Amino acid sequence: MNFVRLWYKKSGLAVYTSHLDMNRCFTRAVRRAGIPLWYTEGFNPHPYLTFLLPLPLGTAGEREPVDIRTLEDISPEEIKARLNAVLPGGVEIVDVTEAKDKANAVESALYEIKAEFNSSEDAAEFALKAESIVKTGVLEAEKRSKKGIKTVNLCEFILDFDARADENTAVLTAVLATGTQNNLAANLLEETLEKAAGVEPEKCSLTRKTIYKADRAVFE
Amino acid sequence: MYPEKLEKFLMKVQKPGRYTGGELNSIVKDKGSVGISYAFCFPDTYEIGMSHLGMKIIYGLVNSREDARCERVFAPDVDMEEIMRENGIELYALESGEPVKDFDIIGFTMQYELSYTNLLNMLDLAGLPVRSADRHALTPIVVAGGTCVCNFEPMADFVDLTLLGDGEEVTMELIDLLKEYKAKGAGKEEFLRAASRIPGVYVPSLYDVSYNGDGTVKAIEPKDGAPEKVVKRNVADLDKMYSPESFVVPFLETVFDRTTVEIFRGCIRGCRFCQAGFINRPLREKSPAEVERQCRAICNATGYDEISLCSLSTSDYRGLEELLTSMLPWANENQINVALPSLRADNFPKELMEQLNTVRRSGLTFAPEAGTQRLRDVINKNITEKEVLSTCAQAFEGGWTAVKLYFMIGLPTETPEDIAGIAALAQAVVEEYYHCDNKPKGKGVNVSISLASFVPKPFTPFQWEAQDRPETLIEKQAFLMENVKSRKITVSRHVPRTSFLEGVFARGDRRLCDVIETAWRNGCKFDSWEEHLKFDTWMQSFEKCGIDPYFYTARKRDFDEILPYDHMDFGVTKEFLKRENKRAHDGLTTPSCREKCSGCGAAKLNGGVCNELRQAMV
Structure with a gap:
């Protein structure tokens, strides 16, 4: 399992997307990109994907962090390229790094x-x-x-x-x-x-x- | 994209993502380069409209043409409408932000009678006159399709034409014709006359309707060469028909946020209250291979993790086992949940139930529709209590603890015993749970009854029947509540007032156009939303127009009465519907199309189950 921190830019029409909707948007994008995510093992399994800081509706972001756990070892460049190919307009991955700092x-x-x-x-x-x-x-x-x-x-x-x-x-x-x-x-x-x-x-x-x-x- | 003027208001409305466009997979074409522009309008909010499969089909189909573009339009919610009206912002289409009134075709999909005022409101928001006669130019042409157009007489004055039956082929033919007439600079009347020659196209202004002294229809007379009967369109081979392989993926959550793939059209069952079961005959199936291919393609294009297989009665799909056997391993591996709505209780194999259970558990729903076997025979819902209970027992053993049961009240011949029977059946399901040896440990059961009110619909054997008055339905609901003794049973009820209005318009005639316009001008819209329904305004509008709404609902019709929609032909014949009505009153059931052809008349439309039977005979 790999802990990966995605950094995305939110601009344009995507600014009108709420925090919860961004979560759905990313979950689907990761699926479209064919990046296998680790799923939680609870009653209702869901992919591990965490937004560190909510961005309020209407506010754009230059460099916003999302943490994911992937099942396979995929290079940061590859993750970035694959996601950017499938993300909707206004949402763009600007960087993929390891998760250095804790959210708090x-x-x-x-x-x-x-x-x-x-x-x-x-x-x-x-x-x-x-x-x-x-x-x-x-x-x-x-x-x-x-x-x-x-x-x-x-x-x-x-x-x-x-x-x-x-x-x-x-x-x-x-x-x-x-x-x-x-x-x-x-x-x-x-x-x-x-x-x-x-x-x-x-x-x-x-x-x-x-x-x-x-x-x-x-x-x- | 939205009009620039709107930008400063976007943060002032609820869920602005409904009004911006720009969603993944939306198709934005260059305005100048295409011939015909088609604004596909859904007469309700974005969340509801974006869940509608018909829109996805027509959107993809029209956009597959190089000489046409299709854009999406939804009814703005009340907060947004206020801002648009105050600031002179006209209704626009989501892809280009272009005003709807500048499109060549404005097409509405009409699924529900209570969205009629929204059609008027959207035309008005677009800056167009609501009446067809007041729109003089060739374009925009206002068209309507969907279930409601089997009797669109109450809306006849507002739309220019309607499209009957399956929309795929006829939409393309209409675009071709408009392209030709637009190029030669023809007028609207000339175009409408030509359009009425296309099979499946109904131009209301080409028919004169006269009435008898008692208010019933005297005659419906076509003019200018319009056909005496407009026959609905029927796509014979669904495998060969266009089907979308990509959906627009909304940013915000919609009602059905998932991959939806149709597995068949029509239904073999012939439940006598069900309009969809008659107007979509004959049943036509898609092959399992094609269904699976489409499911995979859409999941890949959208990233959805849920598939809903869509039809009127999923377990009647002959390819279900083949499809699920082939598709479930892939779905499970990719964490994709497969949902099977409209499952009948009588024929669902246990092994499949177990396979479905592996990803995520969704609810279990059955529709016995009536509380006693006698009444189920009357409505031809051929499910026995034993079948319901044994399927529930199976489900409980499989780990389910919640069952939803759909029922109707106000059905023809209904007695108090039938209503008490609803509570009794729910109680039997509760008891079945406690008798089940392998029920989930430490959990209670929850049986929820969803209670709808019966509305007689055109082209069903019950189209001649009287509809219960709202006050009668409220009494019947109360009677049911008295009979529910267990706290494991919850009952959700529909508002009889909405069923009443639905009933008026379902079998209404052209004289209702004035009522609808009056009600809308006095503020009626979003009538299907309980918080927006202005029932008193509706009743005042009937009065103002001198129309008794109970004439349409509470009156039992004679078999020989001319019905307001007798010039529509949906394959099933009036003779067949009369036979079915008599059988209902005799308590006789009618076998499904696969068991025995009952000669409904839909065979002339060609295709599907009718051909299966013919081939079997050869």
Whole structure:
């Protein structure tokens, strides 16, 4: 049995696919690619395929990890080529490695939020407002969890934040707490900032760029 | 691909993946380079429509032509519809994002009467007038096919034409004809007249219907050379017919998310309530080798890990044992689950049951349909209680603990004993479990009764019968509940109001078009979804149009009454259906097509079991 970590990029139309649906999408792709997976041996056997970090609906990902266990020894290049030949548009394997870090090592991630406006003035205004709101250290939002809805201060989860305007687009770059302990989804931050700043962009795209473990070291 | 205007709204709707397109194996053709564009519309949401086999067949078939392209269209859910209407976004097709109104053919598959308002709503969302008479250009031509078109009179004013029977051949002929007429710049009326000459094509506007004083049909008169009877199309050899070897694989989970391969069309049984069993005659089989080839191809192309073998009565497939013997080792090796829906209780071999059990266990379902042998004889459901029990016993020994039983209430000649008999049969199954020596250790049994309400349908021996009123059905449901004594038995009931509307439209006539339009204009849509059904609006619409809905449901018809769909010919003759009706009232069963031909009339359509019998006689 081989433990393999796949790294995929999610973009385009695939962004509208939920976490659960991505799981199904990968299970089928692995079958189409003819990569024999190890099946769990329980009452209802299913292939071993684990997404380390859920990516919320609507958020793109540059390099997202999925762990699989294969029955045969297939080279990383071969796995990558076979999967990319059968994956739907918008989902692409960018790398295949061994699973170096444990899933619970994830602490934060770098996100890019691009909010498009009708004018460069609106974009600049949003960038400015967002920057100053985050600087106050208080940005409250309702967060849903298994225990119910509670109000949290999102700034406690923002580790780094930068906002600038690029023509009609406000580009927010943020390192947010990510993982099972503390987690802030980029879409929640963006929606809350929109409300606080009183703006509504024409379009908005969110991308998780890099996943970090402690001390901003890249998760591998 | 969706229209650009929609992008900023996608994250505001439930399950945006339904509206984006771009799924694996979807076929996107260059708009400019093909002759005829076909928008295949399913009048319900994406999850339901994407499970429909007919769409997969027509999608692959039309796209196999170089001079045509087929795209998929589904009814947007209410949240999406609101956004589209507010922002002036017209209904679009998923592959290109092109507005549906720009397609040459807009084809609806009509499987259920309660989706009629969705057809109107989709035409309206596309920016088209809902009435055929108000659409003057040659294209788009609005066509409908599927089960409901055996009596599409209640929708006659909205569609330009319908396609009767198997759609594969006639769709291709229609595309050929439209291509020719489009090239020569013909008008819509000229095209419709020509289309009515294609066998299996029904153009409602070419028929005048008149009525008697009592509301029954007086005459149906064809004009402009339209045929007196439109004969349904019948694909004689399924092995030679196109069958898809790849499916579009949705990103999101659909109702039936699996490989579906048809093993035969039609049915030999002749259960007297079952419309599908009569309008799809004669039975035609696919060869086991062809079925297996298609299963493997689709699994490879999609990555699905479940296969459903599709037919009206799986265990009547003569090649079942051969197919499973050959296919199961491959399926097991590849962790593929094989599901056999529509299994009859009386003839399923134990060895196969064991083989099926090896990958994953799915539920066990039987459809005795009626609670007593007397009523089962009336409806010609030739299953005995003993057979049900012995098959259940077999299943329990094989490790099953859950059994689902389908029943109907409101059947002709039904008495309280028949309803009590439903509970008694379920109870007998529970007891069978506890008497079973090799039952699974430490587990209880769960028998669930699914209770439907009988709706008399066209082209069945019961097409003349009265349908129970909703309040009667509710009483009967309550009576059954009183008779269920065990907590091992659960009962799920259908809403009699939906069966009532279904009954009105199933045997309705053209005067219902106004009712349907009125109801839709007052907000009726997704009528089959309990949370969307506006029953009061429906009743007000009947009243506004001066129509008594019970005229269509609660009235027993005479044999010599002209039925609104008498100009449709599905092979089975009225004489045969009358004979079957009389036999039902006499409590006499009729043997299956393989046991003895009962001369239903479908033999003239050629193919399948009718030829098997002929060859056997030679």
